[in-house]
Amino acid sequence: MWTHYAGFIGTLCVTLGLVGCQAMGGSTGVGFSYKKMPVADGSAVAGEGNSVLYKGSPLALSGNGVKVGDVLRDVKVAQNDLSLVNIAQTKGAGKVRVISVVPSLDTPVCEQQTHILSERNKGLDRMVELITVSVDTPFAQKRFAKEANIANITFLSDYRGAEFGKAHGLFLEGLHILTRAVLVVDKANTIRYLQITPELTQLPDMEEALQFARRLVTES
Numbered sequence: 001m002w003t004h005y006a007g008f009i010g011t012l013c014v015t016l017g018l019v020g021c022q023a024m025g026g027s028t029g030v031g032f033s034y035k036k037m038p039v040a041d042g043s044a045v046a047g048e049g050n051s052v053l054y055k056g057s058p059l060a061l062s063g064n065g066v067k068v069g070d071v072l073r074d075v076k077v078a079q080n081d082l083s084l085v086n087i088a089q090t091k092g093a094g095k096v097r098v099i100s101v102v103p104s105l106d107t108p109v110c111e112q113q114t115h116i117l118s119e120r121n122k123g124l125d126r127m128v129e130l131i132t133v134s135v136d137t138p139f140a141q142k143r144f145a146k147e148a149n150i151a152n153i154t155f156l157s158d159y160r161g162a163e164f165g166k167a168h169g170l171f172l173e174g175l176h177i178l179t180r181a182v183l184v185v186d187k188a189n190t191i192r193y194l195q196i197t198p199e200l201t202q203l204p205d206m207e208e209a210l211q212f213a214r215r216l217v218t219e220s
Contacts, residue, residue: 032115032148035108039205040197044179047169052179054200061179065169072189075163077133077156080142087164088189090154092129096216097185098209099131100153101170103177105144109201110134113180116206118150124210125152127217135159135177170196182209186216 044052047065051058066073076084090097100117102110117130124130131154134141141155158164158178165171165178172179182204184193193212195204 032119034115035112037109037112038199038202040195040199040202042198043194044196044198046181046194046196050169052172052196052198052200056199059172059174059179059200061169062171062173063166063169066191066194068191068194070191072183072185072191073167075167077158077164078138078160079157080138080145080155082138085156087133087156090129090131090156092131092154093189094187096128096187096213096220097131098124098128098213099133099183099185100204100206101165101178101181101183102132102134103172103175103180103200105132105134105136105141109180109203111148113203113206114144114150114153115148116203117210118148118153120206121210122214124214124217128213129154131156133158133164133178135162135165180204182206184209184213184216187220192216 044050045065046061048062050061052061072088074086074088077087079085100113102113104110105114114132117132121130130152133156135158137159138157141157145155162171170179170181179196180200181196183191186192193209195209197204
């Protein structure tokens with residue numbers, strides 16, 4: 001399985017032109033070096049019939065799109081021990097949750113997005129659940145978390161059939177990866193904030209999403 005997955009990641013890196021792909025795992029955990037990366041302005045629309053861009057070229061989204069005000073859909077994703085959990089019923093259910101969606105942790109933009117979530121939340125991780133979802137295998141996610149020294153994020157894998165991506169309109173079927181996005185979900189599992197980066201190479205506005213989550217906690 002690992003040999004097949006490593007080959008897939010290599011192909012993905014070449015296909016997307018995502019330079020800086022490593023053997024697997026991201027940061028060594030010794031002072032992650034943040035790069036200056038563009039932050040997306042605005043949001044794409046989820047679901048069939050819509051698209052995002054990769055360096056100006058359109059990539060079609062698949063699945064039943066969600067929008068702000070919709071309830072998070074009941075789909076199962078894999079935990080790092082391969083057991084399945086309903087995305088709507090993770091350990092933080094009943095609290096505000098921030099869900100960061102990335103194509104692959106083994107790319108520079110995804111790596112930085114995940115470090116921002118972990119390291120720049122200004123104590124929000126003590127009040128909400130921080131989640132990262134990708135199609136990386138649970139083994140790869142576990143390795144990334146260990147090497148990046150990240151212990152305050154719940155990593156969930158959509159590798160089995162991209163059920164999360166398809167159910168929320170965040171799946172890039174041609175590449176079999178998730179698009180880049182960030183969601184803030186309230187205590188009742190309602191999506192209150194959603195940004196899908198119109199350009200795949202840009203970061204979501206994580207600071208805005210985290211501030212929004214903090215306001216939700218304060219209001220409740």
